[in-house]
Amino acid sequence: MFTAEVKITLKKTVADPQGLTVQHALESLGFTGLAGVRMGKFIILQLNAEDEVKAKVEAEEMSHKLLANLIIEDFSIEVYPESNRGVKQS
Amino acid sequence: MVKQEVYQALGLTDAEYQKIEQIMGREPSSTELAMFSVEWSEHCGYPRSRKYLGLFPKEGKYEALIGEDSGGFVYDGLAIVFKMESHNHPSQVEPKQGAATGVGGIIRDIFTAGARPIASLDSLRFGPLSEPYNRFLLKGVVDGIAFYGNCLGVPTVGGEIYFDESYSGNCLVNAMSIGICKKEELARARAGGVGNPIMYVGSSTGKDGIGGCSVLASHEFGEGEEKRPTVQIGDPFTEKCLIEATLEALQTGYCVGIKDMGAAGLTCSSAEMAHAGGVGMEIDLSKVPLREEGMEAYEIMMSESQERMLVCVQKGKEEEIGKIFEKWDLHGVVIGYVTENNKLKVNYEGKVVAEIDTEALAKAPLYEMPAEKPNNLDEINKLDLNSIAEPKDYNEILLKLLASPTIASKEWVYSQYDHMVQTNTVVLPGSDASVLRIKGKKWGLAATSDCNSRYCFLNPYRGAQIAVAEAARNLVCSGADPTAVTDCLNFGNPEKPDRFWYFKNCVQGIADACREFNIAVISGNVSLYNESPKGPINPTPTIGMVGILPDLNKHCTQYFKNKGDVIILLGETKNELGGSEYLKVIHNKVAGDCPELDLTREKAVQKVVYAAIQQGLLSSAHDCSEGGLAVALAECCISNKNINLGASLSLVVSCQLLVRKDSLLFGETQSRVIVSCDKSKAAEIEKLAKENGVPCEQIGVVGGRELGIDGLVDLSLCKLEDAWRRAIEKMLV
Amino acid sequence: MKFGVVVFPGSNCDHDCYDVVADVLKQPVEFIWHKETKLKEFDCIIIPGGFSYGDYLRCGAIARFSPIMEEAIKYANNGGLVIGICNGFQVLLEAGLLPGAMMRNTSLHFICKYVKLKVENTDTPFSSQYKKGQVVRIPIAHNEGNYYIDEKGLAQLKKNNQIIFRYVTNPNGAVDDIAGIVNTNRNVLGMMPHPERSSELILGSQDGVGIFKSVLDWLATR
Numbered sequence A: 001m002f003t004a005e006v007k008i009t010l011k012k013t014v015a016d017p018q019g020l021t022v023q024h025a026l027e028s029l030g031f032t033g034l035a036g037v038r039m040g041k042f043i044i045l046q047l048n049a050e051d052e053v054k055a056k057v058e059a060e061e062m063s064h065k066l067l068a069n070l071i072i073e074d075f076s077i078e079v080y081p082e083s084n085r086g087v088k089q090s
Numbered sequence B: 001m002v003k004q005e006v007y008q009a010l011g012l013t014d015a016e017y018q019k020i021e022q023i024m025g026r027e028p029s030s031t032e033l034a035m036f037s038v039e040w041s042e043h044c045g046y047p048r049s050r051k052y053l054g055l056f057p058k059e060g061k062y063e064a065l066i067g068e069d070s071g072g073f074v075y076d077g078l079a080i081v082f083k084m085e086s087h088n089h090p091s092q093v094e095p096k097q098g099a100a101t102g103v104g105g106i107i108r109d110i111f112t113a114g115a116r117p118i119a120s121l122d123s124l125r126f127g128p129l130s131e132p133y134n135r136f137l138l139k140g141v142v143d144g145i146a147f148y149g150n151c152l153g154v155p156t157v158g159g160e161i162y163f164d165e166s167y168s169g170n171c172l173v174n175a176m177s178i179g180i181c182k183k184e185e186l187a188r189a190r191a192g193g194v195g196n197p198i199m200y201v202g203s204s205t206g207k208d209g210i211g212g213c214s215v216l217a218s219h220e221f222g223e224g225e226e227k228r229p230t231v232q233i234g235d236p237f238t239e240k241c242l243i244e245a246t247l248e249a250l251q252t253g254y255c256v257g258i259k260d261m262g263a264a265g266l267t268c269s270s271a272e273m274a275h276a277g278g279v280g281m282e283i284d285l286s287k288v289p290l291r292e293e294g295m296e297a298y299e300i301m302m303s304e305s306q307e308r309m310l311v312c313v314q315k316g317k318e319e320e321i322g323k324i325f326e327k328w329d330l331h332g333v334v335i336g337y338v339t340e341n342n343k344l345k346v347n348y349e350g351k352v353v354a355e356i357d358t359e360a361l362a363k364a365p366l367y368e369m370p371a372e373k374p375n376n377l378d379e380i381n382k383l384d385l386n387s388i389a390e391p392k393d394y395n396e397i398l399l400k401l402l403a404s405p406t407i408a409s410k411e412w413v414y415s416q417y418d419h420m421v422q423t424n425t426v427v428l429p430g431s432d433a434s435v436l437r438i439k440g441k442k443w444g445l446a447a448t449s450d451c452n453s454r455y456c457f458l459n460p461y462r463g464a465q466i467a468v469a470e471a472a473r474n475l476v477c478s479g480a481d482p483t484a485v486t487d488c489l490n491f492g493n494p495e496k497p498d499r500f501w502y503f504k505n506c507v508q509g510i511a512d513a514c515r516e517f518n519i520a521v522i523s524g525n526v527s528l529y530n531e532s533p534k535g536p537i538n539p540t541p542t543i544g545m546v547g548i549l550p551d552l553n554k555h556c557t558q559y560f561k562n563k564g565d566v567i568i569l570l571g572e573t574k575n576e577l578g579g580s581e582y583l584k585v586i587h588n589k590v591a592g593d594c595p596e597l598d599l600t601r602e603k604a605v606q607k608v609v610y611a612a613i614q615q616g617l618l619s620s621a622h623d624c625s626e627g628g629l630a631v632a633l634a635e636c637c638i639s640n641k642n643i644n645l646g647a648s649l650s651l652v653v654s655c656q657l658l659v660r661k662d663s664l665l666f667g668e669t670q671s672r673v674i675v676s677c678d679k680s681k682a683a684e685i686e687k688l689a690k691e692n693g694v695p696c697e698q699i700g701v702v703g704g705r706e707l708g709i710d711g712l713v714d715l716s717l718c719k720l721e722d723a724w725r726r727a728i729e730k731m732l733v
Numbered sequence C: 001m002k003f004g005v006v007v008f009p010g011s012n013c014d015h016d017c018y019d020v021v022a023d024v025l026k027q028p029v030e031f032i033w034h035k036e037t038k039l040k041e042f043d044c045i046i047i048p049g050g051f052s053y054g055d056y057l058r059c060g061a062i063a064r065f066s067p068i069m070e071e072a073i074k075y076a077n078n079g080g081l082v083i084g085i086c087n088g089f090q091v092l093l094e095a096g097l098l099p100g101a102m103m104r105n106t107s108l109h110f111i112c113k114y115v116k117l118k119v120e121n122t123d124t125p126f127s128s129q130y131k132k133g134q135v136v137r138i139p140i141a142h143n144e145g146n147y148y149i150d151e152k153g154l155a156q157l158k159k160n161n162q163i164i165f166r167y168v169t170n171p172n173g174a175v176d177d178i179a180g181i182v183n184t185n186r187n188v189l190g191m192m193p194h195p196e197r198s199s200e201l202i203l204g205s206q207d208g209v210g211i212f213k214s215v216l217d218w219l220a221t222r
Helices: A017-028 A052-067 B003-009 B014-024 B030-039 B088-093 B095-111 B132-152 B214-220 B236-251 B265-277 B297-302 B318-327 B358-362 B377-381 B394-402 B453-458 B460-477 B497-517 B581-587 B599-614 B628-638 B654-658 B661-666 B679-691 B717-725 B727-732 C014-024 C067-077 C087-094 C151-159 C209-220
Strands: A002-010 A040-047 A073-081 B064-066 B071-075 B078-086 B116-126 B156-163 B172-182 B197-202 B255-260 B280-284 B308-313 B331-339 B343-348 B351-357 B425-427 B434-437 B444-450 B481-490 B520-527 B540-549 B566-570 B620-623 B647-649 B673-677 B696-702 B706-709 B713-716 C003-007 C029-033 C044-047 C081-085 C101-103 C111-119 C135-142 C146-148 C163-167 C178-182 C188-191
Touching (some): A002 A052, B014 B030, B030 B265, B030 B297, B064 B520, B071 B481, B078 B095, B078 B444, B088 B172, B095 B116, B095 B132, B095 B172, B095 B236, B095 B255, B116 B236, B132 B156, B156 B434, B172 B444, B172 B481, B197 B236, B197 B318, B236 B308, B236 B318, B255 B265, B265 B280, B265 B297, B265 B343, B318 B331, B343 B358, B394 B628, B394 B713, B394 B717, B453 B497, B453 B540, B460 B497, B460 B540, B497 B520, B497 B599, B566 B599, B566 B679, B599 B620, B599 B679, B628 B661, B628 B706, B628 B717, B679 B696, B717 B727, C014 C029, C014 C209, C044 C067, C044 C087, C081 C087, C111 C178, C146 C178, C163 C188
Parallel strands (some): B280 B343, B481 B520, B647 B706, C003 C044
Antiparallel strands (some): A002 A040, B064 B071, B071 B078, B116 B172, B197 B308, B255 B308, B280 B331, B425 B434, B444 B540, B481 B540, B566 B673, B566 B696, B620 B673, B647 B696, B706 B713, C101 C146, C111 C135
8 A cells, every 4th residue: 555645736837826825925924035835736645556666657647637737737746655644535 | 420511511401401311211321411412402492592483473475384494485386495594603613614514504404395495695794894803704704605605506696794893703694595396395304104214315424513512522432532623514516416316306206304414413303303203213323324433323413514414215215215316426325214102212333322202302491581671771772963963074974884894885795606507696686685587487586684783782672673674675675575584593692681681572573573564484593692702792683585576577676777767765764873884983883772663654665666666667776774865875876887877866855854964864764765767657656655655755866977965965976886896805905 | 409418416507508598599408417428419518517526626627537528529529519618618628628727716716797708709600690899798607717828829729710708807817818719620619608697688688698599500501
């Protein structure tokens, strides 16, 4: 069992109004020195793959096909051996 | 753990506990105790308010329908089902999810009656927007209603929003939903037929929203486990699927009864369904689809996980019903059977965890609460008009009032709600009432919600009557005949005699006004204990009202339509400023008595307006409410986004000479309607008014790009619109 | 002329589209359940608005993999007429039947209101009833209507006259005020505004019915 963590963010060339709004909110709270804020999605996949390499390949395929929309989004993947970060869904 | 601590933590008194022990003939189990605590709570059993709710008329001029969880009326063979319900405390804690699950809950009450939800309205109240937390609440609540309601495909067509200090620390979120079905297709919330299976349908059960029992949990069970927030999380997508699946299942005719798992989830739904059907029920919690491992029996019984329902199905049809829910990717499993005794027996993992007589469970104690008029009210009711300086610049005052968030346009809010889906919204939000078409019918519906809680604070009996009268007036101004009422009674702690005095008087006021209008109160909800360290909320008996337009084409809106139309005021203006928005916003005073109300006059005014609309005499009709005549006239000019039309008026005529100028412009005398019509129709309107003994005066003409009143007010439409349309949005950034 | 209206779990404008075809156009129409794997004979398929699969992950992303979509893609590639409205437009983008992607409104709010649209191209099966440059009133109701396409893609759209509707006042941040586009073959239309909500006088505007009537005209003269 492997856990793949997929991070999805809007491409740098695409405007991110949500990130901008959060940036403004932080600045109005007195946090200075913010160069930028980007928002994104974080998805945890639990994979029954044979090894880490295969798990990563599978997660990449999933990201390409469904999880990310490559017209506007980029993604990155990190794979760990089975962790306790369980997500039980109904 | 000592038993006393357990039942006290559940909100039960010593006397109540002894009564429970006496009923059971033994020491109750924790699960049983938890079940009693919810069924006997104010939320479910109404021990303190029940006696007074009996005052409401159950019949009116339209055939009333009063079901277990909602009510309605019959028109043209169709049942129009509606109800309003509060979700105040959850919204104060987590506004987005609190409001979202409030919408979800009330809509489930409608479709479990077999009716397809066709519209929602939301009546909201917050503290002043100058406080950041109130801004956070308003944004969160609107976001939650949009998040949930928009996804469901049920248009949010109306409602109201008020701002007042008394809601700082305890906002109000009252959600109303309307549904429709053939009369013979109405479903009941009762079990029946010994041996019939009981099915659990919808989403799975988690630990969310185990409210009153959280203390119990941390003491007796699962020591050291993290404490869950008691806010439930809504999933509108599942609810949308549940609507479709439920209506499909009910269409088969195989469902004996159905009930939403709302407050206290499985406990209320199972006990109340069994009791309503006069039967017993045996359920096995091991069969309940769970979202989390290791849940205790009482947690499963008390969970308020959303989007779940209990259905009693004809024996042998469970597979067919299950398949319908499966088609929509929802759970549909048999968890028990109807039994012939009156016992609710709950098993879990092979053991009996509760066995209670449903009769006893449903018989919440009845308490006579002391009621006492607040001792400072007489003082507050005194208002010497001479002590109020008449302003010099009426333009400035009018602009200030138009920008007061209670009066200002609510466009920032309703443009975030899908108010057009289902393609039936004939009059969009922003007029006196929303008007809905019923596809394939000549007639239509109008709906509104109303309550000026400042009036109720100053004079609960008359304030509540005004809420009813104004709701009816709003419907009539849209071309509808008022048919029935739902109410949402929001008050402070009933154990404090002054709060309870308000409750009693408001209830009496609603009951008497509805009798006068000959309309039934068909459903409702009570929300007490609305207090924060700052004190109680203003008494807020929100009235939801639905009306029938016999001919949908004869609907009417509030805004002026044609240049040259004559403007007529129906009703008379008195020297009244008590409880007005003007007094609050301009003079920072909440004082005096609320405006007078003569229900005979009120009915006469409404009769004239209704008849004039039916005869096609009117171009527009608008009720005078907060902000008085000047604000109402400004709204007539600017509230239509497509055509803004000015007007020039003379109010200082005949008897109105006796009225102070500020009271003439901004006083909130009841039973007044501003109408406009083609010049040629004015005489007919005047004749109608005369026949009904209603004062009627031509006060001006539509046209131009300004609003001018007697040289007191002279403002361009741009200025008026600028003050009014974006006021709320500006306060939120 | 037979219309089909695709129903995903979470579709909520399916009945509205159905009713316009049946009651206003007086044409035969059927719902198509998303799990169906065989498409019957239809002259036009409508993918309606709503929140297919709760709009979870991304609007239209999950619906795009419903069994029926494979059939719909084949149907479109064979020249069949497809209209995607609001969420339906998002599904068509995710399915690659139309170019670009949809992002959140710049206001970060859901917006429901009437907007004015300028008709840019009348030479399609969906817009022949309008005049070029005509301004029409059709409501929007969405959270993610901010149409995105890169510069190269936009140049292609312009060059091929694929932009059918532009907002007169941009409500959501869409690139080049784009409200509706067609594919290069002009048999697939995607638009954020809801023509089914403005097809009857009683609802305040009939400006949207032209899209459906254009389809009827086009089918009749084929």
